[in-house]
Amino acid sequence: MDALAPRTAGVAPSLPVAKPQLDLELRDIRKKYGDFTAVDGVSLKVPKGQFVCLLGPSGCGKTTTLRCIAGLEDPDDGGVLIGGKEVTRDPPWQRDIAMMFQDFALFPHMTVAKNVAFGLEMLKQPKARIAERVAQVLASFEISALADRKPGSLSGGQRQRVALARAMITEPRLLLLDEPIGALDYSLRETVMLELKLLQQRTGISFIWVTHDQNEAFSLGDLVVVMNHARIEQQGTPEDILQRPATAFVASFIQGNNVFRGTVLERAGGNVRIETAAGVFIVPCLGASPEIGATATFSVRAENISDTVSERHPNRLTAHCTAVEYFGAVRRHIFERADGEVLKVDHFGAQAARIAPGQSVLLGWQVEDTVLHQGIPG
Amino acid sequence: MSTIRVRSAASYWLAVPAAVWMLGVVVVPIALLAWVSLWGGRTFSPASPLTVDNYTKFFANKTYLQLALSTVGHTALLMVITGVLGYCIAYFLTMKVKSPAWRLILFLAFIVPFWTSTLIRGIAWVPFLGVNGVLNQALMFTGATRTPIEAFLYSVFGISMAQVSLYTMMAAGPVIYMLNAVAPQLREAAMTLKAPPLVVFWRIVFPLTLPGVVIGQVLVFLNVMADFATVATVGGNKHAMLSNLVLLFYEGSQHRAASVVAVLLMICMLIGVVAAMKVVDIRRLGADR
Structure with a gap:
């Protein structure tokens, strides 16, 4: 896809290099619709050429945040900076962005070629140049054969490519994607995700990708931003969020975590002992300093729970297996804890410990695999 | 299967x-x-x-031909005025009025007069436009004119005023329907592709509502061409369109001449509808979406 070569910086080399420029900065964005708070103080910094995923359940404010970046919504308060330039009150057509909509929003009365050419026509480029660029981009997205078709006659996958070509042709600084593969068949999604990831890396354009699907977020994002109830719960690399969920919400929203809730009994070195309905467990504090007697939540990932318990596993409980599920290479055992809650334990194919439903098993995990959450759980 | x-x-x-x-x-x-x-x-x-003698006689008469020409010209003017006004009303109702309650109230305000017959609504303009009519009284009261202006009633101006009020909603109705069908994301997508509002309208919204405009224009065209009642009442027998000629011949028991004009009128209308179908295939409306 040579047509979409990386943005060549037009900056004279003699200029002093200031602090690294951000592609996007959100400063405490707020947006209300009547009594409903859609976005409540969202701040975010996106360095150059990042793949950012806004992840959260529906109604968490991720789409409104994206629309504030696009200029399609006016934030009540806060600032939006694109490429270091304040654009909070600028209309969408004056921002260095492009957007891909969930249903692709292709113009039904225009051919594919006209759809793709639209952005360049708006930039008032000469006709010959536009025709040349459109031909290049259609070829690079492998949709040249569709050039004269109308969107109504295209399949979902073809529409997705046309929408992407139409957005990318203007070479924006930011590409905003609102659930861009949500309308595609499952069988297509993996291929399309990989293509988009490669496209993002090759072009160096920052992608802001809104999704409720954590698989998308974790396989694509350089930076994953988890949102809930109009706020950012946690932002970090996929590893951060998978291994160290910051809040009880993140831990329960991300698949494969077992969340415990209890009371802090005492401190012991860098750890605390927390009493839950399922027993007393040792949890590392890692900088946090929970008060004795306070309510706290922590989690442990399903794959970190072992059924061959040794002295390495001071956190232990006995649970009753109720079901076994298979996810490709992973076998997930569903247990019922003493307090009636569900406990998930994942085993990979090789560790073929076969626990049958109905068995009661002693399970354990290491202290360092236990993650204490911030904030006082509601 | x-x-x-x-x-x-x-x-x-x-x-x-x-x-x-x-x-x-x-x-x-x-x-x-x-x-x-x-x-x-x-x-x-x-x-x-x-x-075909009856037809030859009609076409041999310059007065009749001029009448036919002025009827078409008058209809075209009415189409332009109702088209522009109708589109503005439709755009305002669908795009600018956000509250559903207000939208309904305003829509009813536009529609309720249609519960009265066309003839009555046409005649209702007489006391408004007449020498002692509301318009002249208002103009004289404000001092804009000292003597009443007679040209309002029994004139092409009066006929046009009345017909605009009668037929504007016919032009607006189909456009309202089409505007409602334009997905907001299309306008948003155009905006994110650097199109300012006027360009969004001209490149996206207007082409997508063009079938509604054409249908509205066809309705106005057919109605104005056939409207002898308004011309007779507000025009006060001083002015005539083709449709009035039918009436005139009929009242004079010249049934053959009346039939000739009626047939020619129908042919004109048919040509108009066919021309409209060339612009937009209204039979395939909505098939693209």
């Missing part, structure tokens, strides 16, 4: 009542009209020899 049997014979029977009705009140009378328009000879009877 679909269980909906398109070719089932039973479905044709469903069309029979309407077909019989249309045959009786539309097709047969029009055929009769066309037949009568071709009657020659001195006596008015079905035994008359068929000839």
Whole structure:
């Protein structure tokens, strides 16, 4: 896809290099619709050429945040900076962005070629140049054969490519994607995700990708931003969020975590002992300093729970297996804890410990695999 | 295989009542009209020899031709005025009025007058436009004029005023429908592709609502061409359109001449509709979406 070569910086080399420029900065964005708070103080910094995923359940404010970046919504308060330039009150057509909509929003009365050419026509480029660029981009997205078709006659996958070509042709600084593969068949999604990831890396354009699907977020994002109830719960690399969920919400929203809730009994070195309905467990504090007697939540990932318990596993409980599920290479055992809650334990194919439903098993995990959450759980 | 049997014979029977009705009140009378328009000879009877003499006579008369031309010109002017006003009303109602309650109230305000007959609404302009009418009284009260302006009533101006009020909503209705069907994301997508609002309108919204505009224009065209009542009442017999000529000949018992004009009027309308279909295939409306 040579047509979409990386943005060549037009900056004279003699200029002093200031602090690294951000592609996007959100400063405490707020947006209300009547009594409903859609976005409540969202701040975010996106360095150059990042793949950012806004992840959260529906109604968490991720789409409104994206629309504030696009200029399609006016934030009540806060600032939006694109490429270091304040654009909070600028209309969408004056921002260095492009957007891909969930249903692709292709113009039904225009051919594919006209759809793709639209952005360049708006930039008032000469006709010959536009025709040349459109031909290049259609070829690079492998949709040249569709050039004269109308969107109504295209399949979902073809529409997705046309929408992407139409957005990318203007070479924006930011590409905003609102659930861009949500309308595609499952069988297509993996291929399309990989293509988009490669496209993002090759072009160096920052992608802001809104999704409720954590698989998308974790396989694509350089930076994953988890949102809930109009706020950012946690932002970090996929590893951060998978291994160290910051809040009880993140831990329960991300698949494969077992969340415990209890009371802090005492401190012991860098750890605390927390009493839950399922027993007393040792949890590392890692900088946090929970008060004795306070309510706290922590989690442990399903794959970190072992059924061959040794002295390495001071956190232990006995649970009753109720079901076994298979996810490709992973076998997930569903247990019922003493307090009636569900406990998930994942085993990979090789560790073929076969626990049958109905068995009661002693399970354990290491202290360092236990993650204490911030904030006082509601 | 679909269980909906398109070719089932039973479905044709469903069309029979309407077909019989249309045959009786539309097709047969029009055929009769066309037949009568071709009657020659001195006596008015079905035994008359068929000839095109009646048509030749019509086309030989310069006054009639000018009348036909001015009718088409007047209709075109009405189409432009109602088209622009109608689009503005439709755009305002669908895009600018956000509250559903207000939208309904305003829509009813536009629609309720249509519960009155066209004739009454046409005549209602007489006391408004007349020498002692509301408009002249208001102008004299404000001092804009000292003597009443007679040109308002019984003039082409008066006829146009009345017809604009009668037919603007016909132009607006189909546009309202089409505007509602334009997905907001399309306008947003255009904006994120650097199109300012006027360009979004011209490149996205207007082309997508063009079928509505054309349908509205066809309705206005047909109604204005056929509207003899408003012309007669507000025009006060000083002005005539083709449709008034039909009435005139009919009242003078010149049935053959009346038929000729009626047939020509129908042909004009047919040409108009065919031309509209060339611009937008209204039969395929919505098939792209």
